[in-house]
Amino acid sequence: MTNHHTRLPRPATPLRTRRAVVRLGAGALLTTAGCGGPRDTRVRHRVSGKITYGGKPVVGGEIVITPDGEKKNSGAQGIAVIKDGTFDTKGSRAPGVGGGPMKAMVMGLLEADGSRFFEHTLPLDTSTSGDTVIDIDVAPADAPERKQAPV
Numbered sequence: 001m002t003n004h005h006t007r008l009p010r011p012a013t014p015l016r017t018r019r020a021v022v023r024l025g026a027g028a029l030l031t032t033a034g035c036g037g038p039r040d041t042r043v044r045h046r047v048s049g050k051i052t053y054g055g056k057p058v059v060g061g062e063i064v065i066t067p068d069g070e071k072k073n074s075g076a077q078g079i080a081v082i083k084d085g086t087f088d089t090k091g092s093r094a095p096g097v098g099g100g101p102m103k104a105m106v107m108g109l110l111e112a113d114g115s116r117f118f119e120h121t122l123p124l125d126t127s128t129s130g131d132t133v134i135d136i137d138v139a140p141a142d143a144p145e146r147k148q149a150p151v
Contacts, residue, residue, distance in 0.1 A: 042076040044096030046131040048088035053108055053118060054140045057085025061108040061117070065089070065124060071101035082108060099128035106138065110145060118143040 047065055051058045061082040067073040075098020080087035089096050104124040110116040120143035126132040 042098060044076050044078070044089075045099050045127055045129075046088070046090050046096050047078055047080065047124075047126055047134070048086070048090065048131070049134040049136065050085055051082055051087055051106070051108065051136045051138070052085060053110060053138045053143075055137060058082050058106075058108040058138075059084070059110060059112050061106065063087050063107075064105045065097050065102050065126070066105070067098060068101040068103050068123065073098070073100045073102065075099065082106075097126050099126050099132075102126050104136070106136070106143075108138065115148045116145055117148065118145055 051063070059082075063080045063082060065078040065080070067075050067077065076096065077094055078089040078097040079092045079094040080089045081092060102124045103121055105119075105121045107119050108117060110118065118138065118140075120138050122136070122138075122142075124134070
C-alpha cells in the first residue's frame with residue numbers, strides 16, 4: 001500500500017501577507033520606473049515667457065508646443081501650464097522641446113472659472129542650442145473669444 005500525502009496550502013499569516021505585498025509593490029515600482037525599458041533621451045530645451053490676449057495677461061490654460069512637420073522638424077514636444085500670464089515647460093509632464101520650427105497650440109482662459117476662453121495655434125521658432133524665452137500676445141482678431149455654456 002502506498003502512502004500519498006496531500007500537501008495543503010499553508011494559511012496566510014500576517015508575515016507571509018506582508019512579504020507578498022512588499023514583492024508586488026517592488027515589482028510595480030520597477031515596472032513604472034521603466035526599469036529595462038526605453039528612455040526618452042531626446043534633447044529638450046526649456047521654453048518660457050509671458051502670454052497676453054489683447055495686451056492683458058491670460059489667467060490660465062495650457063500651451064502644447066509641437067514640432068512643425070510642414071517645416072521638416074521632428075523631436076520632443078513640450079507642454080506648459082499658463083498661470084497669471086506666464087508659462088514654463090520646466091517641471092511639466094513634457095519639460096521642453098527639441099528646438100527649431102514649432103507650432104504652439106494655446107488654450108487660454110480669460111476668466112478663472114473658464115466661462116471665457118480662446119484657442120489659437122501659432123508658429124514658434126525655438127532655440128536648438130539652449131532655452132527660449134518668448135512673449136506671446138494673441139490678438140482677439142486672430143483668436144475670437146469663446147464662451148462656455150453654463151452647466
